[in-house]
Amino acid sequence: MTAQIIDGKAFAAKVREKVAAHVARLKDDHGITPGLAVVLVGEDPASQVYVRNKGKQTIECGMSSFEHKLPADTAQEDLLELLDRLNADPEIHGILVQLPLPSHLDEELIVNRVDPDKDVDGFHISNVGRLATGQKSMVPCTPLGCLMMLRNQLGSLSGKEAVVIGRSNIVGKPMAQLLLGDSCTVTIAHSRTRDLAQVVRRADIVVAAVGRPRMVPGEWIKPGATVIDVGINRIEAPEKGANEDGSVKMRLVGDVDFDSAAQVAGAITPVPGGVGPMTIACLLANTLTACCRANGVAEPEGLTA
Numbered sequence: 590m591t592a593q594i595i596d597g598k599a600f601a602a603k604v605r606e607k608v609a610a611h612v613a614r615l616k617d618d619h620g621i622t623p624g625l626a627v628v629l630v631g632e633d634p635a636s637q638v639y640v641r642n643k644g645k646q647t648i649e650c651g652m653s654s655f656e657h658k659l660p661a662d663t664a665q666e667d668l669l670e671l672l673d674r675l676n677a678d679p680e681i682h683g684i685l686v687q688l689p690l691p692s693h694l695d696e697e698l699i700v701n702r703v704d705p706d707k708d709v710d711g712f713h714i715s716n717v718g719r720l721a722t723g724q725k726s727m728v729p730c731t732p733l734g735c736l737m738m739l740r741n742q743l744g745s746l747s748g749k750e751a752v753v754i755g756r757s758n759i760v761g762k763p764m765a766q767l768l769l770g771d772s773c774t775v776t777i778a779h780s781r782t783r784d785l786a787q788v789v790r791r792a793d794i795v796v797a798a799v800g801r802p803r804m805v806p807g808e809w810i811k812p813g814a815t816v817i818d819v820g821i822n823r824i825e826a827p828e829k830g831a832n833e834d835g836s837v838k839m840r841l842v843g844d845v846d847f848d849s850a851a852q853v854a855g856a857i858t859p860v861p862g863g864v865g866p867m868t869i870a871c872l873l874a875n876t877l878t879a880c881c882r883a884n885g886v887a888e889p890e891g892l893t894a
């Protein structure tokens with residue numbers, strides 16, 4: 590069998606189109622423009638790139654983008670004060686604090702200072718609780734993107750055996766909650782799981798969110814399974830030659846060994862070009878959802894859990 594490749598880039602573009610169409614209707618019918626505020630503390634180069642991309646895509650969808658770039662030595666009180674202002678600002682419907690934060694800042698305190706209704710990352714403890722108890726919540730973007738791709742690929746997920754590898758608060762655990770919400774039989778595997786191969790072999794759906802390059806080989810995959818690879822790992826790519834400074838070039842791979850898994854799976858996401866592009870698309874979808882809820886207007890269908 591050769592797996593169908595799930596094109597996350599194309600799917601994310603469709604999600605963004607849907608968001609943009611709904612944003613245009615919100616403006617025309619209600620005079621409302623959704624607004625997303627992104628807060629970046631410090632000068633981490635990767636975070637700067639993410640924040641730039643988020644701002645660009647927010648504007649492309651017709652929403653307002655507010656960027657707050659603060660110096661690395663920003664005092665905690667000042668950051669909390671900014672969040673209080675954003676929480677109170679009616680033009681802002683979504684707030685995202687780019688993680689990781691510099692080490693002198695209390696991440697938990699800061700994440701929980703964001704108004705849960707504007708918490709488009711879905712990390713606030715009250716959103717975590719709402720998701721776990723099946724209530725309406727803001728859902729973390731990466732797992733939401735995975736769920737959308739799975740529903741698009743498989744239709745109903747009810748009764749499927751799903752294995753999530755990884756139990757982090759930002760991917761593994763919310764992913765498992767979402768699959769449970771769609772009536773899968775869910776197993777969460779982690780570094781202490783005994784015989785991971787055996788656990789993965791029974792899964793109709795495998796979501797790998799570990800951070801270990803190509804750790805899941807094709808021989809673990811049940812024939813026909815749908816494989817969602819969340820992992821983003823940089824490995825040396827000597828086949829690409831050397832950089833100008835003589836160092837080896839790098840490339841991205843997932844947690845799944847794509848070449849062998851694609852021989853067995855029914856469908857699989859590539860890395861790059863699979864889950865990655867869906868994350869920002871879901872951030873935009875969450876901002877739109879938060880705006881609709883704040884204004885008591887109908888939410889777009891298919892953009893939430």
Ligand code: NDP
Nearest residue numbers: 731755756757760779780798799800819820821864865868
């Ligand atoms: P974490 O490091 O927070 O969690 C990794 C999880 O993998 C842990 O639960 C850990 O288990 C588990 N694990 C580690 N080693 C093994 C092993 N040998 N067997 C089974 N499980 C193992 O990572 P994240 O959840 O934040 O991210 C996971 C991956 O997803 C990373 O590559 C990250 O870059 C990527 N990512 C991609 C995103 C995207 O947009 N595409 C967004 C977010 C993350 P234990 O708890 O026991 O230690």
